[in-house]
Amino acid sequence: MEVKGNGPICIPSRDLSQEYVESPAVVGFAPVQDLLDLARVNSLWPLTFGIACCAIEMMAAGVARFDWDRFGIIPRGTPRQSDVMVVAGTIPHKLVSTIKTLYDQMPAPRYVIAMGNCAISGGPFSYDGQYAIVNGADKIIPVDVYIPGCPPRPEALLQGFIKIQTQITKGIIDANRRADKAARKHKK
Amino acid sequence: MFSQMVQAGLGEFLFVFIFFLVGLILPLSMVIINFVLGPRIYGKKRLATYESGMPPIGTAWMQFGASYYLFALIFLAFDVDVLYLFPVLLAYQRGTGGFELIELFIFLFLISLAIVYAWRKGAFRWR
Amino acid sequence: MPTAEPTKPLENIRNSLVQVIPEAELLDRDYQECGYHLEVRLVMRGMRRMAREMKDRRFFLETITAVDFLEYFHLIYLFTTYNEASFRVMARVKLLPEVRPFSVWTIYPEAIWLEREVYDFFGIRFEGHPDLKRIINPDDVDYFPLLKNFGKTKFTTDIDDILC
């Protein structure tokens, strides 16, 4: 008896059908955009979209002890006001259209964090006879940062946000930090 | 144009005109800066109505219950009278006197009578 | 582990069930070893009478599930009491693949969802169910996941115990 049941869903994530037209800013000077990036970086508003166990870690990152408000991160209920979509949990087939709709309804500039092994590659639930889940969030939406762990600790999620911040500012913050360190070492 | 206004004694309205201009320019400038500096995404999916991730069922153009209308009316009662509180600052400049405050409270009391009337007639019961 | 061994209530349940469904086969099971006190093997026709009897005796329907034995299904109903020291009665119904069992939703409204789940995973259609459609899997799929010849099970591939 051959194995019925479809293999893992593998839509190559690069040629995602672009139902939307993305147009860059009219005034595109580098300094202006860098300044705007610095502003965007310190107010990344995630969309509260927790699917499974990673959602609890995301909530724990938002509350008393780990408190991501320090980084200017305020969870928003609607995709209209959010910049980052944290895909926290397993992605069953029934949820694929919802995730796509929410991603489409977010205004530019928008970023995606795939939190947890399920969002990266299907995690503990992906094997070749699996009928229920999509193996990874990047099969359906373009993902910027992957946070491994099952579930990842809240600190790992905060580090993911910091990694997105460096990505947004194209490493300007790090560059300054490296420059300062070099200066201090030189002075010593 | 301004000189004739000033001679005709309408100088006072200059301030109102500036007030109107500021009110107009500020929102417009925000929209334009946003349009110019930020990247944009167009597309049918982007502009679809958001209903927690699902395609909305039916249209929003439908008959509404009368209770919503009553709520809007009652909100209006207090919203409009806040408008009347602004000129109070200009009109009552006779100096420190509790009299203006009492008059203000009488005015607010009269407005809240409307709320009490609506309450008695059962506008809040929502059935 | 001492557990309250409810002899008296078990007896009157047995007697009442024998009157209600004479053709059923009642077996006493040891709670320590298998988790339920009484097993009732019966044919699908007696199911509604048994459910009505259980409802009168204040048993609640814990779950309805099915086990696929390739040639036939076993439909399993679990009833447990709320009030005194609870004990569990399991009704086991043997179903051939094409048989359509009766729905017990008129007695236990919870069965609407439980039967929809069994249909969703096994393809067993319940007779008289208000709206039998899929509950957990997406509505447009055609497979029934928990069947033994679907996906990766012992009967479709040789599963290496260690690597799996």
Place this chain on the structure above:
Amino acid sequence: MLNPKTIDDASIDQRVYQLNLGPQHPSTHGVMHLLVTLDGEVVLKVEPVIGYSHRGHEKMAENRTYEQFLPNPARMDYLSGMIFNHGYCMAVEKLCGIEVPRRAEYIRVITSELNRIASHFIGAMDYAMGLGAITPFLWGWDDREHILDLLEGITSYGRFGGVRNDITREFYDGTRRFIDRLRGRFWDYENLINQNIIFIKRSQDVGVITKEVALDYGVTGPTLRGSGVGYDVRKREPYSAYPEFTFEIPTREAGDCLARYQVRMAEMEQSLNIIEQALDHLPPGPIRAKVPRFVTPPEGDCYCAFESARGAVGFYIVSDGSRIPYRIKVRAPSFSNLFVLTEICPGHFLADVIAIFGSIDVTVPEIDR
């Protein structure tokens, strides 16, 4: 006003509106989709749509050995993961007839009760947040962090025949300190939320579940104990080390949202008593029985019921004598507790539906399995 009982899809006229309290909604715990039919503000029909967090646990059980299925129960109900793990180990031990040493049973009960308190914190405080009270939500999570520190300290996750790690000295002292600290904290919750007039007004006589409806829908757990039926598997079918502890089952008669909230808060105090007694009489001895590396239970089936923070959970395992289970069925309490929503919600306002849904306290992957 349309009568909720006689409404059906055909007679939907212009005034009735269908709304998706959809998969992504701040008030639904996880990805729960409530299809609400509204006439203005009054709810006529609620139809929960589930399956948005289905991962096929029961299908995975059919191609993994018993040991490889160990991490799955904790991911079914992630708020009371230790309790599910304890239950799964108990089910396999009952099937294979493995005798667990008393010290391991005590450690399992301690970790399960700690996990129950953590789960009740989220359940009760998420309900309060559904009504708009954000402060208790933050307090509840803060207290939960203390529990997680304790549990991370020893990570004594269950294995067949016992537990993974033994209790350490600082876990012992840490739990003692935690118990005293939490007993003081209940007084703060009492002042902050339990006597808050808005909280009481929004919760009283909202979503009343009568005993009859509870019997029809197989409701269990704090949702049932809020309606006056004191059914708790720890008392009715004593398992593990629970018979050796004295604790009572709090119930309320009213059956509304407030009663369910109060039952959860009272249950936290009971769990504290259990942990205290368990720590007092912690027996010495081994923490794990001699168990072969691969457990091969005899042919047959077994149903093992235990009490999670949401209700009576049951693992029904059918084994055919090999290392791989033939079928594992998990009886999820949230599945039946959620279906009661369709019976008790019509007639309430939309805001009350969110309150009722919060008071029933379900976790989504446990429903979809």
